[in-house]
Amino acid sequence: MRDRTKRLARAAAAAVLALGCFGAANAETTLSVITTTPDLASIAREIGGDHITVESLAKGYQDPHFVDAKPSYLLKLRKADLFIEVGRDLEVGWAPGLLNNARNARIRPGGPGFVDASTGVSILEADGRVGREAGDVHPLGNPHYWLNPENGLTIAANVRDALERLAPTDAPYFRERYAAFESRLKAAMERWKKEAVALGLTGMKVVTYHRSWPYFAAAFGLDVVDYVEPRPGVPPAPRHVQQLIDLMKAQKVGLLIVEPYFDPKLPARIAQSAGVAMVVLPPSVGASPAATGYLDLFDAQFAIIRKALGGGKS
Numbered sequence: 001m002r003d004r005t006k007r008l009a010r011a012a013a014a015a016v017l018a019l020g021c022f023g024a025a026n027a028e029t030t031l032s033v034i035t036t037t038p039d040l041a042s043i044a045r046e047i048g049g050d051h052i053t054v055e056s057l058a059k060g061y062q063d064p065h066f067v068d069a070k071p072s073y074l075l076k077l078r079k080a081d082l083f084i085e086v087g088r089d090l091e092v093g094w095a096p097g098l099l100n101n102a103r104n105a106r107i108r109p110g111g112p113g114f115v116d117a118s119t120g121v122s123i124l125e126a127d128g129r130v131g132r133e134a135g136d137v138h139p140l141g142n143p144h145y146w147l148n149p150e151n152g153l154t155i156a157a158n159v160r161d162a163l164e165r166l167a168p169t170d171a172p173y174f175r176e177r178y179a180a181f182e183s184r185l186k187a188a189m190e191r192w193k194k195e196a197v198a199l200g201l202t203g204m205k206v207v208t209y210h211r212s213w214p215y216f217a218a219a220f221g222l223d224v225v226d227y228v229e230p231r232p233g234v235p236p237a238p239r240h241v242q243q244l245i246d247l248m249k250a251q252k253v254g255l256l257i258v259e260p261y262f263d264p265k266l267p268a269r270i271a272q273s274a275g276v277a278m279v280v281l282p283p284s285v286g287a288s289p290a291a292t293g294y295l296d297l298f299d300a301q302f303a304i305i306r307k308a309l310g311g312g313k314s
């Protein structure tokens with residue numbers, strides 16, 4: 001008798017477990033999302049929550065223009081439901097080849113699982129004066145648009161729409177998470193704008209190594225007067241370096257901003273010669289220990305700038 005009761009109890013428990021699994025599978029979908037950069041992965045995580053798994057191919061400390069296309073990426077892409085790229089040819093040197101070889105038609109351009117995150121973003125420097133033939137790596141305008149937090153919202157909306165397309169029954173979940181992200185981002189934006197003014201960053205003349213920062217400059221009112229690279233992706237000749245130092249002195253430049261994947265020796269020498277503070281700013285999530293997520297990225301940048309400008313108010 002006792003054995004029979006136990007058996008019945010076990011059978012009932014198994015049935016409940018099976019129903020539970022079945023119910024969960026019906027209630028939500030787990031989509032596999034692959035992004036080119038960690039900024040896109042962070043935003044996708046904000047919107048997709050636990051209804052997605054997400055992984056970035058590039059690491060935050062890598063120059064996103066130049067990433068080694070590893071064979072292991074093909075396996076990840078083959079199984080992906082959604083692929084999100086920055087677009088504007090940022091990844092033109094490595095992503096199209098991967099998509100062509102991944103044997104997954106869903107995530108190719110035009111497929112239901114392909115997202116160009118730049119859709120709807122106002123692209124700067126898109127006048128087409130400099131072409132790729134001149135060595136320029138920004139032939140379709142400046143692709144570093146995620147560095148204006150307001151563009152982060154456009155990216156998030158693109159991600160939300162794509163997730164809704166793939167998992168329509170989960171749409172309320174994605175919309176709720178988008179709304180929560182939007183309110184956190186808008187509150188943080190107010191805080192960063194105030195800090196930019198308090199630090200004297202708003203209205204400050206700056207020089208940057210690569211043209212990574214025009215969107216950041218537009219968001220917070222910096223005036224980028226020149227670059228260490230004469231053209232995006234083209235290293236400077238000695239004559240340009242000397243002209244830059246002279247210009248930085250004449251224009252009273254307040255800050256030299258450098259991306260972590262460039263050798264800091266030359267920019268450090270330029271900053272010293274011009275008597276200007278230099279900061280190595282993380283341009284992406286994961287490019288510094290504090291830049292753990294999309295909103296933390298801007299907090300990390302402001303913390304570094306605050307320190308370089310002599311403490312400032314926090």
Ligand SMILES: [Zn+2]
Nearest residue numbers: 137210211232
């Ligand atoms: Zn670039």
